[in-house]
Amino acid sequence: MSEKPSGMAEQILAFCEELRSEGVAIGTSEIQDALRALEIVPWHSPVDFKEALATTVAKSPKDREVFDLVFDRHFFRATEEAALEYAPEGGEGRKAALSEDVRDELGMEALAEAIRQAIADGDESAMNELARLAIEAFGRQGESSGVVGVDMQRIRRGLGLSPSADTSAEGESEGAPLDRDQIARFERQLRRELQRQQIQKQGQLPPARPLSDLNRSLPMRGAQDLAAVHKAVAQMKRRLATLGHDPRGAKRGRTVDVRRTMRSSLETGGVPLNLKYRPRRPRKPEIYVLCDVSTSVSSASTFFLSVLHALHDSFRKLRSFVFIERISEVTQVFEDERDFTAIAEKITATGGVADISGYTDYGRVWNEFYSDVSADLGPRSTVIVLGDARTNGRPPAEDAFARVAERANRTFWLNPEPELYWNYGDSVMSAYTPFCDGAFECWKTEHLEQFVDVVASGKVETTGSTTRKYTSGHRY
Amino acid sequence: MAATPQSVPESPAEVADALRDAAYLADDSTALIAFLAQRLGKPVLVEGPAGVGKTELAKALSRSTGRELVRLQCYEGLDEAKALYEWNYRKQLLQIQATASAQDETSDPVGMGEIFTAEFLLERPLMKAIASPDPVVLLIDEIDKTDQEFEAMLLELLSDFQITIPEMGQISANTHPIVLLTSNNSRELTEALKRRCLYLWLDYPTREREIEIIRLHAPEIDQALAARLVDVVDMVRELDLKKPPSIAEAIDWARTLILMGADDIDEKVFRESLSIIIKHRTDLDLVAEKIVPRLGGGNGSTNGSGASNGTS
Numbered sequence: 169m170s171e172k173p174s175g176m177a178e179q180i181l182a183f184c185e186e187l188r189s190e191g192v193a194i195g196t197s198e199i200q201d202a203l204r205a206l207e208i209v210p211w212h213s214p215v216d217f218k219e220a221l222a223t224t225v226a227k228s229p230k231d232r233e234v235f236d237l238v239f240d241r242h243f244f245r246a247t248e249e250a251a252l253e254y255a256p257e258g259g260e261g262r263k264a265a266l267s268e269d270v271r272d273e274l275g276m277e278a279l280a281e282a283i284r285q286a287i288a289d290g291d292e293s294a295m296n297e298l299a300r301l302a303i304e305a306f307g308r309q310g311e312s313s314g315v316v317g318v319d320m321q322r323i324r325r326g327l328g329l330s331p332s333a334d335t336s337a338e339g340e341s342e343g344a345p346l347d348r349d350q351i352a353r354f355e356r357q358l359r360r361e362l363q364r365q366q367i368q369k370q371g372q373l374p375p376a377r378p379l380s381d382l383n384r385s386l387p388m389r390g391a392q393d394l395a396a397v398h399k400a401v402a403q404m405k406r407r408l409a410t411l412g413h414d415p416r417g418a419k420r421g422r423t424v425d426v427r428r429t430m431r432s433s434l435e436t437g438g439v440p441l442n443l444k445y446r447p448r449r450p451r452k453p454e455i456y457v458l459c460d461v462s463t464s465v466s467s468a469s470t471f472f473l474s475v476l477h478a479l480h481d482s483f484r485k486l487r488s489f490v491f492i493e494r495i496s497e498v499t500q501v502f503e504d505e506r507d508f509t510a511i512a513e514k515i516t517a518t519g520g521v522a523d524i525s526g527y528t529d530y531g532r533v534w535n536e537f538y539s540d541v542s543a544d545l546g547p548r549s550t551v552i553v554l555g556d557a558r559t560n561g562r563p564p565a566e567d568a569f570a571r572v573a574e575r576a577n578r579t580f581w582l583n584p585e586p587e588l589y590w591n592y593g594d595s596v597m598s599a600y601t602p603f604c605d606g607a608f609e610c611w612k613t614e615h616l617e618q619f620v621d622v623v624a625s626g627k628v629e630t631t632g633s634t635t636r637k638y639t640s641g642h643r644y
Numbered sequence: 645m646a647a648t649p650q651s652v653p654e655s656p657a658e659v660a661d662a663l664r665d666a667a668y669l670a671d672d673s674t675a676l677i678a679f680l681a682q683r684l685g686k687p688v689l690v691e692g693p694a695g696v697g698k699t700e701l702a703k704a705l706s707r708s709t710g711r712e713l714v715r716l717q718c719y720e721g722l723d724e725a726k727a728l729y730e731w732n733y734r735k736q737l738l739q740i741q742a743t744a745s746a747q748d749e750t751s752d753p754v755g756m757g758e759i760f761t762a763e764f765l766l767e768r769p770l771m772k773a774i775a776s777p778d779p780v781v782l783l784i785d786e787i788d789k790t791d792q793e794f795e796a797m798l799l800e801l802l803s804d805f806q807i808t809i810p811e812m813g814q815i816s817a818n819t820h821p822i823v824l825l826t827s828n829n830s831r832e833l834t835e836a837l838k839r840r841c842l843y844l845w846l847d848y849p850t851r852e853r854e855i856e857i858i859r860l861h862a863p864e865i866d867q868a869l870a871a872r873l874v875d876v877v878d879m880v881r882e883l884d885l886k887k888p889p890s891i892a893e894a895i896d897w898a899r900t901l902i903l904m905g906a907d908d909i910d911e912k913v914f915r916e917s918l919s920i921i922i923k924h925r926t927d928l929d930l931v932a933e934k935i936v937p938r939l940g941g942g943n944g945s946t947n948g949s950g951a952s953n954g955t956s
Contacts (some may be wrong), residue, residue: 201686205842208683209656209676216656219673220680227689228840229845271751427725430733434759439738 177203183242184225190238192231198224215292244360248543279305280327288349299357302327303365310558319362320355420447454485456546456576458537460491460555461515462528469501472554473512474586477502477615487541490515492556495536528558530596538568544574553581554610557590557597566599573603581609584617651709652678659708668697668704669849669857677844678705687802687823689787689838690845695890698826698847701846702783705822712776714821715783718790724797728807729771732764739764761812770798771815774807779819787837787842791826800806848881849891857891862898872909873898878879879935889921897921912941 180202202224218239226235279301286294306323373488428444436442457479458582459472461566476488480502487499501514545551551572557564573579581600583590587609590597601607645879653659659682660675670678678701681688684901690698706713716727736759767775774780789793794944801807805817825841827833849857854874859865867872874895881888897920906913922928 193835199923200838201684201842204684205680209680215672216676219676221843223680223842224679227841227843228832231689233844427733430737431731432741434731434733434736438737438746 175207179246180206182246183221184284186242187225187235187238190234191224192234192238192445194225211474221422223417236452240360241345244363248364250514283327283354284360285352292353295357296361302358303361320358320545323358324355344520356463375635389401395414395449452545454546455487456541456545456548456549456551457486457488458495458533458551458553459488459490460492460528463491475554477511489530489624491533491537493527494531495533495540527560528561529562530557531560531563531568534565536573538572545572547577547579549576551576551579553579553600553604554584555581556583556595557581557600558586558594559596561594564596564599566603569600570603577606579603580605580619581607582615583607584611585609585610652682653704655679663704664706665930666704666707667860668700668703668708669860669888670701670855671849671853674701674844674846678840679887680842681824682709684842685805685820685823687841688844689833689841689842690826690846691829693888694828695888696846696848698824698846698890699785700780700892701749702777702824702826705816705824706781709822711822712778712780713783714773714776714780715785716785718786718788718794720789720791722790722794726768727770728768728797728879729809730766730768731760731811732766734766735837745902747938761811765812770801771807773814773821773823774805774815774817776821776872777818778820782821782823784823784825787825788829788831788833792834795834799836799840802837816826823911851875851878854894857880858895858898861895862902864902865898866907869901869907869909876909876914876935876939877921879938880931881926882910883934885929886924887927887928893921911936911941913937926935 183200184199184202188194202221205220205224206217209216221239221577222232222235226232280296282300283295283302288300302323303319306319306326354514360578400642422445425444425446429440429442431446432442433440457476459476461473479486487497488502489495489497501511581597581604583597585595589595597607606619610619611618653662656672656676657681657734659679660672662680663670663675680686689699692698702715703713706946716765727862739759754885765771766847770782773780805820807815809815814955825837841900848854851871851874852893854877855870858870858873876892877889878898887941897917900917900920901909901913904913904917906917916934920930922931
């Protein structure tokens with residue numbers, strides 16, 4: 169078994185700490201797993217090391233994406249730091265490690281060919297070596313500019329690496345044409361080596377940049393937020409599922425569960441004294457979510473979309489709509505697509521909800537919703553509106569909304585604005601609240617949890633009195 | 645192969661070789677994680693699109709390690725009576741009556757201990773995996789199909805490899821099973837479950853690996869045709885399909901092509917055998933529209949032979 173280098177645990181901890189700061193949730197037990205895993209993999213192989221770490225701490229494709237970025241950044245910096253510390257005379261040690269004699273023999277042609285081969289094989293460590301050789305070769309030709317990006321372009325052109333298959337060199341080599349991804353991998357190596365040399369030259373590290381500068385496909389404030397929304401929605405699911413469930417006549421029409429009756433009869437010597445009934449399946453609510461995606465709520469709409477996304481994970485009978493001037497059903501988009509960013513893109517691309525002006529028209533939305541969908545609304549339906557009730561001076565059509573609310577069992581309104589701002593300007597919140605079972609401000613995940621709590625307390629039926637803290641109730 | 649159910653591999657490469665012998669070509673991370681799973685004794689959560697070989701990995705692990713495969717297929721509404729254990733109440737009832745008549749009508753009723761023993765327990769897959777005298781490979785397939793309550797029930801099993809039966813107490817595993825959970829990512833699994841597992845994301849294999857896989861399972865196919873096939877399948881996967889072709893379907897297609905005696909995939913062959921990889925009406929239309937024109941007739945030389953095949 170390989171001996172752990174000193175400070176390994178600290179290094180891993182620091183790395184995990186960095187991952188956490190980027191929004192990946194890592195438990196202590198997972199760090200322990202990582203350390204145990206690293207004890208048994210050959211840690212000197214970079215690929216095994218990385219994969220073993222990844223499998224224990226990054227548990228979703230999204231986490232893995234962040235992991236890869238942070239891994240490269242963290243360990244690149246860590247090794248450079250160590251190199252600066254232990255080898256003050258600069259890059260000599262590293263260069264000597266390279267095969268001195270091979271380096272001179274290797275002509276440009278052969279180098280390009282070797283690189284092509286390594287890229288085709290996907291051999292990371294060979295690529296790394298060759299990247300160093302390429303940099304040296306170009307350095308000898310006196311072409312180093314000192315700017316990483318410029319040097320990289322030069323070397324790439326010098327080697328004739330391009331993803332298209334029509335370069336002359338490509339035709340001669342018997343291997344398959346290289347695709348863009350493979351070349352990108354080599355470029356990553358190249359970039360890293362160039363950075364490394366620059367650091368050695370200057371003798372110090374460039375300042376650490378937070379990952380948000382890099383391209384991260386996460387909405388708003390990181391994955392933690394999305395997870396929090398999911399958590400709140402998960403609670404909501406359980407509560408909505410049991411709520412609105414009519415307790416009257418609960419005993420009527422129950423069926424005896426023969427298996428469980430027989431089982432329990434054994435305690436009484438085989439005589440079925442206690443009848444066991446099949447549990448009544450909790451009625452599954454049908455949920456209709458209407459989400460405003462206009463510009464006035466643009467900051468909140470990402471949040472709302474993530475709420476929708478989470479809801480879709482939890483409810484099977486869920487229909488979602490987005491609206492600005494018109495309303496459009498997007499249930500299918502959520503069913504086809506799993507990835508949040510893809511959903512957001514598709515909805516903005518294909519929603520078709522904006523008309524000429526791009527301003528929200530609640531009146532029109534209610535009328536459309538009433539005429540198109542309300543026939544499906546019934547005593548099981550819960551309607552949840554996510555919007556700011558700013559009509560841009562257009563008629564609010566509260567009568568249409570009232571009809572919708574009347575058909576549905578329950579209607580809730582989540583407003584992304586603090587309650588203080590309701591009914592100021594063009595907000596017509598008070599026109600709608602009388603018809604809602606509850607209206608809530610909702611611009612943080614905590615609010616979503618509060619909403620769940622209030623809904624769960626089962627007191628929403630009597631809006632004005634018991635839940636005044638969260639609802640606007642009736643205003644006189 | 646010398647692997648016995650008890651032996652533990654020494655290196656990821658050893659696992660990769662064993663899997664290869666079991667007709668499964670694992671990439672580096674898959675082999676590494678399979679190795680870690682055996683060494684650390686931790687369950688592995690395998691996620692990825694449908695048809696990349698998640699279930700096959702478990703089968704291959706079972707073959708390569710010589711362990712029995714115990715499979716639990718999850719579905720909505722699966723409960724512990726079907727997954728864990730159940731009391732065989734018929735047998736218990738008979739037992740009670742038998743003892744009651746033997747003892748005549750007098751004295752004590754039947755002691756509860758007598759009918760709540762292992763003898764009256766019906767083992768379901770999870771219980772079977774735990775109680776088995778030989779180590780097994782436990783496959784919990786499509787865990788995302790169940791509800792969160794079931795996930796919570798699994799936690800005890802996954803972290804401690806034990807099951808608590810109220811009437812009997814805890815039953816701990818005699819041997820350490822290799823546990824694989826697969827998920828098609830149709831919903832987010834709970835953090836608690838993920839925390840207990842190693843995580844493996846399986847994606848469609850690289851071009852080279854897929855060619856290798858196809859040649860492994862359809863050895864009669866020649867290299868050029870296999871490469872062409874994989875390219876076409878890749879093209880199809882890039883479309884926005886309801887159900888992109890899986891690896892298994894690509895293999896089926898390769899076998900079909902061999903039976904058809906095709907030596908290139910031109911428009912005619914493609915149209916005839918399309919239904920092997922495309923199984924949705926709307927997908928068929930999309931593929932016909934987007935892929936068929938791009939096929940042309942393959943490259944120059946093979947096109948000639950393909951055309952002559954067509955006419956002869």
